[in-house]
Amino acid sequence: MNFNETNITDLHNQLVNGEVSATELTKESFKQIKNTEDDVQAFLTLNEEAALKQAAALDQSGIQDDQILAGIPFATKDMISTKGLRTTAASKILKDFKPIYNATVIENLNHAGSINVGKTNLDEFAMGSSTENSGFKPTKNPWDLTRVPGGSSGGSAAAVAAGDVLAALGTDTGGSIRQPASFNGIVGMKPTYGRVSRWGVIAFASSFDQVGWLTKNVKDNALLMEAISGVDHHDMTSANRPVPHWAANLDQASVKGLKIAVPEEYVSDAIDEDVREVVQAALKHYESLGATIDTVSLPHTKYGVSAYYILASSEASSNLQRYDGIRYGFRADDFKNLEDVYVRTRTEGFGEEVKRRIMLGTFSLSAGFYDAYFNKAAKVRRLIADDFNKVFEDYDVIMGATDASTAFPFGDKITDPTKMYMNDVLTIPVNMAGLPAMSLPAGFSKKDGMPVGLQIIGKPFDEQTIYDAAYAFEQTTDFHKKNAKLGGQD
Incomplete structure (x- = not known):
């Protein structure tokens, strides 16, 4: 079985009818992982014994019609806590850490009967756009092994694109679901801030982080998003709002009369010409389906990257103080005193990008610089949100390129942090405003x-x-049916 050739609804029907078992699906997932892992390097930890045990229990009890996700294998970004299963955030400082509890999203999926096959690679503490910043290994793009899979959820995106699983959990702080989804030709959804509980998700920047899904198609994404959404008393930022049946409502989906705004900043000359051509063709397709399209402006977009890296790094510098070598995680050897424990542990345990952001954030929050940097960045964040609010007074959705380029070669940007940071210029504003957004396969360069x-x-x-x-x-194109070289057809 190739998971790129099927979907949740079809597999659920086969499971209910006894045409396939949860154990068989789980074994197929591990078989595909083992076939692709040497090349793709998407996983940090596999959960084979526990996953097969869970699958066997499901087969014994039987899967009912209303258990749509039961027996479906998925993967989890290694930023999300899994009880008893190594959770590292791709950092050496947590290389042997095993949480004593599950994140709320994992509890919800366990309740639904979904089967977690393992933890996927990422940029350390979700800080990066290429998965080259992992503390353990770089993940490769299944479409072209010489190119990055994007980041920080690069391992999750690559696992889906390679056909290892139907879906993988990711986190999105500044585009970390949408950008790798774009680079891997799959669907990536970042929900509204507060839609999904962050409890048990290792914090990078708490006012930006949000959990979402990477999948092969839209309906699977909607089904899975329903399962993890909702208020959680563990997370005071989770929103107490009803969770719609997004997938069931898709049968009535129509874009006739849909009012689409296209920001000039999202289709400007700063976007690679081949990317612009694909996006413009997609927009014309929406027009042919009955949507109306107008060009608008989000004038403060150009300040998004600068403001984001001040704010997110400031939050990171605070969140990462807990990694001190005392309570859990890695502790350096040969220390002389308590201060030496802190310094040596963090020096040896954190990678270069994490250190860079801690220093940037600490500087931005320091006395004498708070007003000059952090406070101004917070004001820019409000202006960016106001830009979106103004456009949404007259339009239903905003569309444009997910990224300014296609997946770039390894080493192309890793030595230039500023060049790498600019890679998220089109995704960061969404997180600044706390809005929902998706990257959808639209074509090929x-x-x-x-x-x-x-x-x-x-x-x-x-x-x-x-x-x-x-x-x-x-439903009116076939881009989502195209598979990466390692995931099926060439």
């Missing part, structure tokens, strides 16, 4: 044949309109 993603941004808690728009496009 004529220059290098790599996938290109279309970004669809919605109003707060209006994920349904995003799913509807994406589903209408997907």
Whole structure:
């Protein structure tokens, strides 16, 4: 079985009818992982024994019609706590850490009967856009092993694109689900901030982080998002709002009369020409389906990257203080005193990018610089949110390129942090405003044949309109049916 050739609904029907068992599906997932892992390097830890035990229990009890996710294998970004299963955030400082509890999203999926096959690689503490910053190994793009899979959820995206699993959990702080989804030709959804509990998710920047899914198609994404969404008393930032049946509503999906705004900043000359061509073709397709399209401006987009890296790094410098070599995680040897424990542990345990952001954040929060940097960045964040709010007064969704380029070669940007940071210029504003957004496969570059993603941004808690728009496009195109070289057809 190739998971790129099927979907959750079909597998669920086969499970209910006894045509396939949860054990067989789980074994197929591990078989595919072992076939691709030497090349792709998507996983940090496998959960084979526990996963097969869970699958056997499901087979014994039987899967009912209303258990749509039961027996479905998935992967988890190694930023999300899993009880008794190594959770590292791809950092040497947590290389042997095993949490004593599950994140809320994992508890929800366990309740649904989904089977976690393992933990996927990422940029250390989700700080990066290429998965080259992992403390253990770089993950490769299944479409072209010489190119990055994007980041920070690069391992999750690569696992889906390689056909290892139907879906993988990711986290999105500044584009870390959408950008790798674009680079790997799959669907990546970042929900509204507060839609999904962050409890048990290792914190990078708490006011930006949000959990979401990477999948092969839109309906699978909607089904899975329903399972992890909702208020959680463990997370005071989770929103007490009803969770719609997004997937069930897709049958009525139509974009006729949909009002689409296209920011000039998202289709400017700063976007590679081959990416712009794909995005413009996708927009014309929406017009042919009955949508109306107008060009608008989000004038403060150009300040997004600068403001984001001040704010997110400031939050990171605070969140990462807990890694001190005392309570849990890695502790350096040969220390002389308590201060030496702190310094040596953090020096040896953190990678260069994490250290860079801690220093940037600490500087931005320090006396004499708070007003000059952090306070100004917070004001820019409000202006960016206001830009979106103004556009949404007249339009249903905003569309444009997910990323300015296709997946780039290894080493192309890793030595230039500023160049790497600019890679997220089109995704960061969404996180600054706390909005939902998706990257949808929209075509392929004529220059290098790599996938290109279309970004669809919605109003707060209006994920349904995003799913509807994406589903209408997907059902009238075949880009989502194309598979990476290691995931199926060439």
